[in-house]
Amino acid sequence: MSLNKANIVLGVTGGIAAYKAPEIVRRLIDKGASVRVVMTASACDFVKPLVFQAVSGHPVGVDLLDEAAEAAMGHIELARWADAVLVAPATANTLARMTAGAADDLLTTICLATRAPCWVAPAMNSVMWEHPATATNITTLQSRGVRVLGPGIGSQACGETGAGRLLEPDDIVSSLEQQFAAAGEERVLMDAKDACVVNAEPMLLADSHVLITAGPTREALDPVRFLTNHSSGKMGFALAEAAVDAGASVTLIAGPVRLETPGGVTRIDVVSALDMHKAVLRHAPNNDIFISVAAVADYRVAKQQAHKIKKSEGEMTLQMVRNPDILAEVAALEARPFCVGFAAETKDLDIYARGKLTKKNLDMIVGNLVGQATGGFNTDDNAVEVYWPNDGYASFASRSKRLLANDLITLLSQRYRAHQDPVN
Numbered sequence: 001m002s003l004n005k006a007n008i009v010l011g012v013t014g015g016i017a018a019y020k021a022p023e024i025v026r027r028l029i030d031k032g033a034s035v036r037v038v039m040t041a042s043a044c045d046f047v048k049p050l051v052f053q054a055v056s057g058h059p060v061g062v063d064l065l066d067e068a069a070e071a072a073m074g075h076i077e078l079a080r081w082a083d084a085v086l087v088a089p090a091t092a093n094t095l096a097r098m099t100a101g102a103a104d105d106l107l108t109t110i111c112l113a114t115r116a117p118c119w120v121a122p123a124m125n126s127v128m129w130e131h132p133a134t135a136t137n138i139t140t141l142q143s144r145g146v147r148v149l150g151p152g153i154g155s156q157a158c159g160e161t162g163a164g165r166l167l168e169p170d171d172i173v174s175s176l177e178q179q180f181a182a183a184g185e186e187r188v189l190m191d192a193k194d195a196c197v198v199n200a201e202p203m204l205l206a207d208s209h210v211l212i213t214a215g216p217t218r219e220a221l222d223p224v225r226f227l228t229n230h231s232s233g234k235m236g237f238a239l240a241e242a243a244v245d246a247g248a249s250v251t252l253i254a255g256p257v258r259l260e261t262p263g264g265v266t267r268i269d270v271v272s273a274l275d276m277h278k279a280v281l282r283h284a285p286n287n288d289i290f291i292s293v294a295a296v297a298d299y300r301v302a303k304q305q306a307h308k309i310k311k312s313e314g315e316m317t318l319q320m321v322r323n324p325d326i327l328a329e330v331a332a333l334e335a336r337p338f339c340v341g342f343a344a345e346t347k348d349l350d351i352y353a354r355g356k357l358t359k360k361n362l363d364m365i366v367g368n369l370v371g372q373a374t375g376g377f378n379t380d381d382n383a384v385e386v387y388w389p390n391d392g393y394a395s396f397a398s399r400s401k402r403l404l405a406n407d408l409i410t411l412l413s414q415r416y417r418a419h420q421d422p423v424n
Protein backbone atom coordinates (compact mmCIF):
# COMPACT_ATOMS: atom_id res chain seq x y z
CA MET A 1 0.00 0.00 0.00
CA SER A 2 1.37 3.39 -0.93
CA LEU A 3 0.25 6.84 0.13
CA ASN A 4 -1.20 7.25 -3.34
CA LYS A 5 -4.99 7.26 -2.84
CA ALA A 6 -4.59 6.61 0.90
CA ASN A 7 -7.03 8.39 3.24
CA ILE A 8 -5.13 10.14 6.00
CA VAL A 9 -6.63 11.87 9.02
CA LEU A 10 -4.05 14.42 10.17
CA GLY A 11 -4.54 15.42 13.80
CA VAL A 12 -2.98 18.78 14.66
CA THR A 13 -2.53 19.65 18.33
CA GLY A 14 -1.66 22.83 20.19
CA GLY A 15 2.11 23.09 20.10
CA ILE A 16 4.40 25.67 18.62
CA ALA A 17 5.27 23.24 15.79
CA ALA A 18 1.66 23.38 14.53
CA TYR A 19 2.90 25.95 12.03
CA LYS A 20 4.72 23.11 10.23
CA ALA A 21 1.58 20.99 9.86
CA PRO A 22 0.25 22.69 6.67
CA GLU A 23 3.51 21.59 5.05
CA ILE A 24 2.77 17.99 6.12
CA VAL A 25 -0.64 18.25 4.43
CA ARG A 26 1.00 19.47 1.23
CA ARG A 27 3.60 16.70 1.26
CA LEU A 28 0.90 14.05 1.80
CA ILE A 29 -1.17 15.44 -1.05
CA ASP A 30 1.95 15.50 -3.26
CA LYS A 31 2.18 11.76 -2.63
CA GLY A 32 -1.40 11.29 -3.80
CA ALA A 33 -3.06 10.99 -0.38
CA SER A 34 -6.42 12.44 0.51
CA VAL A 35 -6.12 14.39 3.77
CA ARG A 36 -8.75 15.41 6.32
CA VAL A 37 -7.44 17.65 9.07
CA VAL A 38 -8.76 17.46 12.62
CA MET A 39 -7.55 20.11 15.08
CA THR A 40 -7.69 20.36 18.84
CA ALA A 41 -9.08 23.58 20.29
CA SER A 42 -5.58 24.65 21.37
CA ALA A 43 -4.19 24.01 17.88
CA CYS A 44 -6.64 26.62 16.56
CA ASP A 45 -4.84 29.19 18.75
CA PHE A 46 -1.61 28.50 16.88
CA VAL A 47 -2.85 28.13 13.27
CA LYS A 48 -6.25 29.04 11.88
CA PRO A 49 -8.40 26.16 10.57
CA LEU A 50 -8.84 28.18 7.38
CA VAL A 51 -5.17 27.52 6.53
CA PHE A 52 -5.74 23.76 6.68
CA GLN A 53 -9.00 24.02 4.78
CA ALA A 54 -7.15 25.85 2.02
CA VAL A 55 -4.24 23.39 1.77
CA SER A 56 -6.30 20.20 2.19
CA GLY A 57 -9.25 21.32 0.10
CA HIS A 58 -11.67 20.00 2.73
CA PRO A 59 -13.46 21.38 5.78
CA VAL A 60 -11.47 21.04 8.98
CA GLY A 61 -12.87 19.12 11.96
CA VAL A 62 -12.60 20.89 15.29
CA ASP A 63 -15.75 20.33 17.34
CA LEU A 64 -16.98 16.93 18.40
CA LEU A 65 -20.45 18.11 19.19
CA ASP A 66 -21.06 20.05 15.99
CA GLU A 67 -24.44 19.30 14.38
CA ALA A 68 -23.48 20.45 10.90
CA ALA A 69 -20.18 18.53 10.89
CA GLU A 70 -21.82 15.38 12.23
CA ALA A 71 -24.43 15.60 9.49
CA ALA A 72 -21.64 15.83 6.89
CA MET A 73 -18.67 13.58 7.80
CA GLY A 74 -19.12 12.73 11.46
CA HIS A 75 -16.52 11.38 13.84
CA ILE A 76 -17.33 7.71 13.24
CA GLU A 77 -17.32 8.19 9.49
CA LEU A 78 -13.93 9.90 9.66
CA ALA A 79 -12.62 7.10 11.89
CA ARG A 80 -13.81 4.51 9.33
CA TRP A 81 -12.65 6.53 6.32
CA ALA A 82 -9.04 6.73 7.56
CA ASP A 83 -6.37 4.33 6.28
CA ALA A 84 -4.06 5.97 8.80
CA VAL A 85 -4.29 8.54 11.55
CA LEU A 86 -1.24 10.77 11.91
CA VAL A 87 -1.05 13.15 14.87
CA ALA A 88 1.59 15.75 14.04
CA PRO A 89 2.58 17.64 16.04
CA ALA A 90 1.47 15.58 19.04
CA THR A 91 1.56 17.54 22.30
CA ALA A 92 2.36 15.99 25.66
CA ASN A 93 -1.24 16.69 26.61
CA THR A 94 -2.78 14.88 23.63
CA LEU A 95 -0.40 11.93 24.11
CA ALA A 96 -1.55 11.73 27.74
CA ARG A 97 -5.21 11.85 26.70
CA MET A 98 -4.66 9.18 24.04
CA THR A 99 -2.94 7.00 26.63
CA ALA A 100 -5.86 7.45 29.02
CA GLY A 101 -8.30 6.50 26.26
CA ALA A 102 -9.99 9.89 26.53
CA ALA A 103 -12.63 10.82 23.97
CA ASP A 104 -13.35 14.37 24.98
CA ASP A 105 -12.67 16.05 21.66
CA LEU A 106 -12.92 15.13 17.99
CA LEU A 107 -9.30 14.02 17.58
CA THR A 108 -9.08 11.71 20.62
CA THR A 109 -12.51 10.27 19.78
CA ILE A 110 -11.33 9.40 16.27
CA CYS A 111 -8.12 7.86 17.66
CA LEU A 112 -10.27 5.66 19.88
CA ALA A 113 -12.90 4.86 17.26
CA THR A 114 -10.63 3.97 14.35
CA ARG A 115 -9.26 0.58 13.34
CA ALA A 116 -6.64 2.29 11.19
CA PRO A 117 -3.00 2.32 12.34
CA CYS A 118 -1.99 5.42 14.20
CA TRP A 119 1.25 7.41 14.09
CA VAL A 120 2.26 10.22 16.43
CA ALA A 121 5.03 12.75 15.86
CA PRO A 122 5.69 14.25 19.31
CA ALA A 123 6.87 17.84 19.60
CA MET A 124 7.50 19.52 22.91
CA ASN A 125 10.06 21.09 25.18
CA SER A 126 12.83 18.53 25.90
CA VAL A 127 12.09 18.50 29.64
CA MET A 128 8.45 17.64 28.91
CA TRP A 129 9.61 14.88 26.54
CA GLU A 130 11.98 13.42 29.11
CA HIS A 131 9.46 13.60 31.93
CA PRO A 132 8.68 10.10 33.22
CA ALA A 133 4.95 10.74 32.68
CA THR A 134 5.50 11.36 28.96
CA ALA A 135 7.98 8.48 28.69
CA THR A 136 5.46 6.11 30.28
CA ASN A 137 2.67 7.37 28.02
CA ILE A 138 4.81 6.77 24.94
CA THR A 139 5.70 3.26 26.07
CA THR A 140 2.03 2.48 26.68
CA LEU A 141 0.97 3.85 23.31
CA GLN A 142 3.72 1.88 21.58
CA SER A 143 2.66 -1.29 23.34
CA ARG A 144 -0.80 -0.74 21.82
CA GLY A 145 0.64 -0.45 18.32
CA VAL A 146 0.90 3.31 17.98
CA ARG A 147 4.05 4.16 16.02
CA VAL A 148 6.20 7.05 17.14
CA LEU A 149 7.98 9.27 14.62
CA GLY A 150 10.83 11.12 16.34
CA PRO A 151 11.08 13.47 18.03
CA GLY A 152 14.22 15.02 16.56
CA ILE A 153 17.04 16.44 18.60
CA GLY A 154 18.44 19.96 18.49
CA SER A 155 17.69 23.54 19.50
CA GLN A 156 14.09 24.30 20.36
CA ALA A 157 11.80 27.35 20.16
CA CYS A 158 11.80 27.52 23.99
CA GLY A 159 15.59 27.89 24.09
CA GLU A 160 16.32 24.33 25.29
CA THR A 161 18.53 21.93 23.36
CA GLY A 162 17.69 18.26 23.33
CA ALA A 163 15.07 15.78 22.17
CA GLY A 164 11.59 17.14 21.44
CA ARG A 165 11.65 18.82 18.05
CA LEU A 166 9.04 17.84 15.50
CA LEU A 167 10.67 15.88 12.69
CA GLU A 168 10.76 17.78 9.43
CA PRO A 169 7.56 17.37 7.34
CA ASP A 170 9.53 15.56 4.61
CA ASP A 171 10.90 13.04 7.13
CA ILE A 172 7.47 12.46 8.66
CA VAL A 173 5.86 11.83 5.30
CA SER A 174 8.68 9.65 3.97
CA SER A 175 8.62 7.56 7.16
CA LEU A 176 4.90 7.09 6.76
CA GLU A 177 5.31 6.24 3.10
CA GLN A 178 8.06 3.70 3.77
CA GLN A 179 6.01 1.99 6.46
CA PHE A 180 3.04 1.75 4.14
CA ALA A 181 5.18 0.37 1.34
CA ALA A 182 7.17 -2.00 3.55
CA ALA A 183 4.19 -3.30 5.44
CA GLY A 184 1.93 -3.88 2.46
CA GLU A 185 -1.80 -3.53 2.70
CA GLU A 186 -2.46 -6.80 4.50
CA ARG A 187 0.20 -6.18 7.10
CA VAL A 188 -0.96 -2.62 7.81
CA LEU A 189 -4.49 -3.83 8.35
CA MET A 190 -3.30 -6.72 10.51
CA ASP A 191 -1.16 -4.41 12.64
CA ALA A 192 -4.15 -2.17 13.15
CA LYS A 193 -6.27 -5.06 14.35
CA ASP A 194 -3.61 -6.74 16.44
CA ALA A 195 -2.23 -3.44 17.71
CA CYS A 196 0.84 -5.02 19.21
CA VAL A 197 3.82 -3.92 17.15
CA VAL A 198 6.46 -1.71 18.74
CA ASN A 199 8.31 0.31 16.13
CA ALA A 200 11.34 2.56 16.28
CA GLU A 201 11.43 5.47 13.94
CA PRO A 202 11.36 3.64 10.62
CA MET A 203 14.02 3.41 7.94
CA LEU A 204 16.47 5.81 9.53
CA LEU A 205 19.12 3.14 9.00
CA ALA A 206 17.90 1.73 5.69
CA ASP A 207 20.73 -0.02 3.80
CA SER A 208 23.02 0.11 6.85
CA HIS A 209 24.78 -2.88 8.39
CA VAL A 210 24.95 -2.65 12.15
CA LEU A 211 27.06 -4.84 14.43
CA ILE A 212 26.09 -4.90 18.12
CA THR A 213 27.60 -6.71 21.09
CA ALA A 214 25.52 -7.43 24.17
CA GLY A 215 25.61 -9.12 27.56
CA PRO A 216 28.49 -10.13 29.81
CA THR A 217 31.43 -12.37 29.05
CA ARG A 218 32.49 -15.35 31.15
CA GLU A 219 36.13 -15.87 32.00
CA ALA A 220 36.69 -19.46 33.03
CA LEU A 221 38.95 -20.29 35.97
CA ASP A 222 38.58 -24.02 35.55
CA PRO A 223 35.97 -26.32 33.94
CA VAL A 224 33.32 -25.46 36.57
CA ARG A 225 33.99 -21.85 37.66
CA PHE A 226 34.07 -18.50 35.93
CA LEU A 227 34.21 -14.76 36.55
CA THR A 228 31.47 -12.59 35.06
CA ASN A 229 29.40 -9.44 35.72
CA HIS A 230 25.76 -8.35 36.12
CA SER A 231 25.07 -7.36 32.51
CA SER A 232 21.71 -8.80 31.38
CA GLY A 233 22.09 -8.02 27.67
CA LYS A 234 18.70 -6.23 27.64
CA MET A 235 20.04 -2.89 26.36
CA GLY A 236 21.99 -4.47 23.49
CA PHE A 237 19.03 -6.67 22.49
CA ALA A 238 16.67 -3.65 22.62
CA LEU A 239 19.07 -1.72 20.37
CA ALA A 240 19.25 -4.64 17.94
CA GLU A 241 15.44 -4.68 17.74
CA ALA A 242 15.22 -0.91 17.30
CA ALA A 243 17.93 -0.97 14.60
CA VAL A 244 16.02 -3.65 12.66
CA ASP A 245 12.86 -1.53 12.94
CA ALA A 246 14.88 1.39 11.59
CA GLY A 247 15.71 -0.64 8.48
CA ALA A 248 19.24 -1.91 9.31
CA SER A 249 20.69 -5.40 8.77
CA VAL A 250 21.77 -6.33 12.26
CA THR A 251 24.35 -8.82 13.54
CA LEU A 252 24.24 -9.30 17.29
CA ILE A 253 27.18 -10.92 19.08
CA ALA A 254 25.85 -12.00 22.44
CA GLY A 255 27.59 -13.18 25.57
CA PRO A 256 25.81 -15.73 27.76
CA VAL A 257 22.29 -14.32 28.29
CA ARG A 258 18.80 -15.78 28.45
CA LEU A 259 17.09 -13.50 25.95
CA GLU A 260 15.15 -14.28 22.82
CA THR A 261 16.68 -13.16 19.55
CA PRO A 262 14.70 -10.19 18.15
CA GLY A 263 13.06 -10.89 14.77
CA GLY A 264 15.28 -10.19 11.77
CA VAL A 265 18.53 -10.21 13.79
CA THR A 266 21.47 -12.51 12.99
CA ARG A 267 22.78 -13.71 16.36
CA ILE A 268 26.20 -15.14 17.15
CA ASP A 269 26.65 -16.55 20.65
CA VAL A 270 30.01 -16.31 22.37
CA VAL A 271 31.23 -16.97 25.90
CA SER A 272 34.55 -15.33 26.73
CA ALA A 273 36.10 -11.95 25.92
CA LEU A 274 38.52 -13.67 23.54
CA ASP A 275 35.60 -15.35 21.71
CA MET A 276 33.86 -11.99 21.43
CA HIS A 277 37.05 -10.32 20.23
CA LYS A 278 37.46 -12.91 17.47
CA ALA A 279 33.82 -12.69 16.34
CA VAL A 280 33.75 -8.87 16.36
CA LEU A 281 36.97 -8.49 14.39
CA ARG A 282 35.69 -10.97 11.83
CA HIS A 283 32.43 -9.02 11.31
CA ALA A 284 33.41 -5.37 11.94
CA PRO A 285 34.90 -4.69 8.48
CA ASN A 286 31.58 -5.64 6.86
CA ASN A 287 29.52 -3.23 8.96
CA ASP A 288 28.80 0.49 8.77
CA ILE A 289 28.12 0.94 12.47
CA PHE A 290 29.51 -0.86 15.51
CA ILE A 291 27.66 -0.49 18.82
CA SER A 292 29.64 -2.00 21.65
CA VAL A 293 27.15 -2.57 24.48
CA ALA A 294 28.60 -5.78 25.93
CA ALA A 295 30.21 -5.62 29.35
CA VAL A 296 33.42 -7.34 28.30
CA ALA A 297 35.71 -8.53 31.09
CA ASP A 298 38.87 -6.44 31.26
CA TYR A 299 40.86 -9.38 32.65
CA ARG A 300 40.99 -13.16 32.34
CA VAL A 301 43.00 -15.62 34.39
CA ALA A 302 46.54 -16.07 33.10
CA LYS A 303 46.23 -19.82 33.08
CA GLN A 304 42.88 -21.56 32.95
CA GLN A 305 43.07 -24.86 34.85
CA ALA A 306 42.22 -28.05 32.95
CA HIS A 307 40.76 -29.62 36.11
CA LYS A 308 38.69 -28.27 38.97
CA ILE A 309 40.82 -26.27 41.38
CA LYS A 310 40.91 -28.04 44.71
CA LYS A 311 40.47 -26.37 48.05
CA SER A 312 43.65 -25.91 50.02
CA GLU A 313 44.65 -24.22 53.24
CA GLY A 314 45.24 -20.46 53.23
CA GLU A 315 44.62 -17.87 50.57
CA MET A 316 44.39 -18.43 46.86
CA THR A 317 45.89 -15.97 44.41
CA LEU A 318 44.65 -15.64 40.85
CA GLN A 319 46.96 -14.14 38.33
CA MET A 320 45.02 -12.12 35.75
CA VAL A 321 46.04 -10.78 32.35
CA ARG A 322 44.42 -8.04 30.28
CA ASN A 323 41.83 -8.92 27.67
CA PRO A 324 41.97 -7.07 24.36
CA ASP A 325 40.05 -3.78 24.18
CA ILE A 326 37.65 -4.80 21.42
CA LEU A 327 36.11 -1.39 20.85
CA ALA A 328 39.47 0.41 20.70
CA GLU A 329 40.75 -2.15 18.21
CA VAL A 330 37.72 -1.73 15.95
CA ALA A 331 37.98 2.07 16.18
CA ALA A 332 41.65 1.78 15.12
CA LEU A 333 40.90 -0.26 11.99
CA GLU A 334 41.80 1.45 8.76
CA ALA A 335 38.34 0.99 7.25
CA ARG A 336 36.47 1.38 10.49
CA PRO A 337 32.73 1.46 11.09
CA PHE A 338 31.08 4.38 12.92
CA CYS A 339 31.94 3.41 16.50
CA VAL A 340 29.59 3.77 19.46
CA GLY A 341 30.70 2.76 22.95
CA PHE A 342 28.88 2.26 26.22
CA ALA A 343 30.44 3.29 29.51
CA ALA A 344 28.98 1.90 32.71
CA GLU A 345 30.41 3.83 35.64
CA THR A 346 29.67 3.99 39.33
CA LYS A 347 30.75 7.67 39.65
CA ASP A 348 32.05 10.68 37.67
CA LEU A 349 30.22 9.49 34.57
CA ASP A 350 30.87 12.68 32.63
CA ILE A 351 34.64 12.57 33.14
CA TYR A 352 35.11 8.85 32.46
CA ALA A 353 32.76 8.76 29.45
CA ARG A 354 34.33 11.77 27.75
CA GLY A 355 37.78 10.33 28.55
CA LYS A 356 36.91 7.05 26.79
CA LEU A 357 35.42 8.91 23.83
CA THR A 358 38.73 10.65 23.21
CA LYS A 359 41.12 7.89 24.20
CA LYS A 360 39.43 5.25 22.05
CA ASN A 361 38.70 7.65 19.18
CA LEU A 362 34.95 6.94 19.23
CA ASP A 363 32.14 8.67 17.35
CA MET A 364 29.69 8.49 20.25
CA ILE A 365 29.60 7.17 23.77
CA VAL A 366 26.56 6.32 25.87
CA GLY A 367 27.24 6.59 29.58
CA ASN A 368 25.15 5.21 32.37
CA LEU A 369 25.58 5.12 36.08
CA VAL A 370 25.39 1.61 37.46
CA GLY A 371 25.29 0.39 41.02
CA GLN A 372 22.41 2.84 41.76
CA ALA A 373 19.06 1.90 43.25
CA THR A 374 17.49 2.02 39.78
CA GLY A 375 18.68 1.76 36.17
CA GLY A 376 21.75 0.16 34.63
CA PHE A 377 22.51 -3.56 34.81
CA ASN A 378 19.75 -6.12 34.95
CA THR A 379 16.89 -3.63 35.02
CA ASP A 380 14.13 -2.87 32.50
CA ASP A 381 14.60 0.91 32.64
CA ASN A 382 17.66 3.02 32.06
CA ALA A 383 18.76 6.67 31.99
CA VAL A 384 21.81 7.67 29.96
CA GLU A 385 24.00 10.59 28.99
CA VAL A 386 25.36 10.61 25.45
CA TYR A 387 28.55 12.38 24.36
CA TRP A 388 30.17 12.87 20.98
CA PRO A 389 33.16 14.87 19.71
CA ASN A 390 33.19 18.67 19.83
CA ASP A 391 31.25 18.74 23.09
CA GLY A 392 28.15 17.03 21.69
CA TYR A 393 25.81 16.03 24.48
CA ALA A 394 22.28 14.65 24.97
CA SER A 395 20.59 13.35 28.09
CA PHE A 396 17.83 10.75 28.25
CA ALA A 397 15.91 10.49 31.52
CA SER A 398 14.80 7.10 32.80
CA ARG A 399 12.56 5.13 30.44
CA SER A 400 12.18 1.53 29.31
CA LYS A 401 15.26 0.13 27.59
CA ARG A 402 13.15 -0.53 24.49
CA LEU A 403 11.99 3.09 24.31
CA LEU A 404 15.49 4.32 25.10
CA ALA A 405 16.78 2.12 22.26
CA ASN A 406 14.46 3.94 19.83
CA ASP A 407 15.73 7.30 21.05
CA LEU A 408 19.37 6.21 20.83
CA ILE A 409 18.90 4.83 17.32
CA THR A 410 17.32 8.16 16.27
CA LEU A 411 20.25 10.13 17.70
CA LEU A 412 22.81 7.65 16.38
CA SER A 413 21.40 7.81 12.85
CA GLN A 414 21.60 11.63 12.96
CA ARG A 415 25.22 11.50 14.15
CA TYR A 416 26.03 8.79 11.59
CA ARG A 417 24.59 10.90 8.76
CA ALA A 418 26.46 13.98 9.97
CA HIS A 419 29.64 11.89 10.06
CA GLN A 420 29.07 10.59 6.51
CA ASP A 421 28.29 14.03 5.17
CA PRO A 422 30.01 16.59 7.42
CA VAL A 423 29.19 19.50 5.10
CA ASN A 424 25.40 19.22 5.65
Ligand SMILES: Cc1cc2nc3c(=O)[nH]c(=O)nc-3n(C[C@H](O)[C@H](O)[C@H](O)COP(=O)(O)O)c2cc1C
Binds near residue numbers: 017041042095
Ligand atom coordinates in the same frame (compact mmCIF):
# COMPACT_ATOMS: atom_id res chain seq x y z
C1 LIG B 1 3.31 29.30 23.22
C2 LIG B 1 2.99 27.90 23.64
C3 LIG B 1 3.64 26.86 23.02
C4 LIG B 1 3.39 25.53 23.41
N1 LIG B 1 4.07 24.54 22.77
C5 LIG B 1 3.85 23.25 23.14
C6 LIG B 1 4.54 22.21 22.49
O1 LIG B 1 5.36 22.40 21.58
N2 LIG B 1 4.31 20.93 22.89
C7 LIG B 1 3.42 20.66 23.89
O2 LIG B 1 3.28 19.48 24.23
N3 LIG B 1 2.72 21.64 24.51
C8 LIG B 1 2.91 22.93 24.16
N4 LIG B 1 2.22 23.93 24.78
C9 LIG B 1 1.21 23.58 25.78
C10 LIG B 1 -0.08 23.13 25.10
O3 LIG B 1 -0.59 24.18 24.27
C11 LIG B 1 -1.12 22.74 26.13
O4 LIG B 1 -0.67 21.63 26.86
C12 LIG B 1 -2.47 22.46 25.54
O5 LIG B 1 -3.36 22.08 26.56
C13 LIG B 1 -2.40 21.38 24.50
O6 LIG B 1 -3.70 21.05 24.06
P1 LIG B 1 -3.98 19.90 22.99
O7 LIG B 1 -3.11 18.75 23.31
O8 LIG B 1 -5.43 19.59 23.16
O9 LIG B 1 -3.72 20.47 21.65
C14 LIG B 1 2.45 25.26 24.44
C15 LIG B 1 1.79 26.32 25.03
C16 LIG B 1 2.05 27.61 24.65
C17 LIG B 1 1.33 28.72 25.36
